[in-house]
Amino acid sequence: MTSLSIWCFLCRPSLELLDCLQLTEHLNKVDDTGNLKFTYETEESGSIPFLDTLIVRKPDGSVKLLVYRKATHTDQYLNFNSAHPLHHKLGVVRTLLDRKDKIVTEQEDKKNEEDHIKKALNTCGYPNWAIDKVKKEKEQPKKKTASKTIEDKTRANVTLPYIEGVTERVQRILRTHNIASSVKPHTSLRRLLVHPKDKVDMDDKTGVIYEIPCHNCPKTYVGETGRRFGTRKKEHRVESEKRMAQNYTRAARKDSQSIEMKSSIAEHASKENHLINWDNPTILATDDTRNTRWIRESIWIRRKSRPSMKESLMNSDEGAFQLSHVYDQLILRASSSSDDVIPSNKGSNGIYH
Known part of the structure; x- marks a missing residue:
């Protein structure tokens, strides 16, 4: 059973410490499983924190609210000189000012909080114009936005x-x-x-576009799979070795070459009598989404079959996705300028060997 965290705040000055202890013990006896626990916290120097709010008791018995910061708080925010868009940085300023306006109750305390915010942001590289810009936007009355049209929702x-x-x-x-x-x-x-996860073995990778080379010629095979790469490679290998292990007469071999095989790798190995280099495959890109993985496969096949690399592929087709030839010049330009892989949705930055 999952334990629950319950926030319980009692604002009753007349409640003595002994009463708090007795009440807490009584509440903790209600749940026999022990999964529900109540705790209490006493005020110090007339104040007590609750989440990011500091509740302060005034001499007349009323309370006021301040922004609460732990003793270990460093006032470190997104640096203004970091490579983030400007609206992200202005969002930091807006968040701090909004918190000041919504939590702090007295005007003098609001001014002190604003001075603290300005000093902390200046330390993080924020110029005064950025803070003033957000303050000016907050002072302007908000315009009522009309409900989104169907066009806005579907764009x-x-x-x-x-x-x-x-x-x-x-x-x-x-x-x-x-x-x-x-x-x-x-x-x-x-x-x-930071690399919190262990490196995954190539054969254990899923959702990949891969390349398998021939051992006897420059040709390679480009394919994709959503399963483990090791499983798909084994299927290619079993079919290829099955075809190569069969003994043919000249006439039988000639007839077998006219039979279309399921795997282009097996077809190449059988017709050319070549060995496949199973020990040196390459993961070109990774993508868990089938449709985009098909597009990536087609792009890689088109890249590998460009005019300067004619007859360089074992593939008998252009992949599962019918990529328009409108993109040929773009693919050709990208291929001639760099050999890096297309960025993937798994964060891969290069080719795995």
Whole structure:
């Protein structure tokens, strides 16, 4: 059974400490399983924290609210000089000012909190104009937005990696075509330095576009699978070795070459009498979504079969997705400028060997 965390706050000055102990013990006896636990916290110096609110008792018995920060709080926020879009940084300012307006109850305390926020943000590189810009926006009355039309609800939305100076231009172009866009960080310290998961063995990878080379010629085979790569490679190998293990007369071999096989790798090995280099496959890209994985496979087949690499593939078709030849020049240009793989939705940055 999952244990529950219950927040219980009693604001009763006349309740003595002994009464609090007795009440807590009584409440904890209600649940025989022990999964429901009540605790209490006493005020210190006339104040007590609750979540991000500090409740302060005034001499006249009334209370006022302040923003609560732990003793270990560092006032470290998103640095203004970091590679994030401007509206993300302005969002930090807006969040802190909104919290000040909604929690702090007295005007003098609000001014002190605003001074604290401004000092902390200046330390994080925020210029005064950024803080003033958000304050001005907050002071302006909010316009009532009309309910979204069917066109607004159904229009396309794309997520772009943020590259300063580039993403903004792309967003402006998309807006002219009524395409909404959002951004996400492209490179972060976590992505560069932290690898919480163990490296997955190549044969255990799923949702991959792969390449298997021939041992006797430059030809390769490009394919995709949503299953374990090791399982798909084994299927290719079993069929290839099954065909190669059969003994043929000249006439029988000639007849067998006219039979279309399920695997283009097996067909190449049988017709050319070549060995397949099973020990050196390559994972070109990873993608868990079948439709986009099919598109990636077709792009890779088109890249590998460009004019400068004619007759370089064992593949007998262009993949599961019928990619329009409209994209040929774009694929050719990308192939000639770089050999890096297409970025995948698993965060792969390069080719696995």
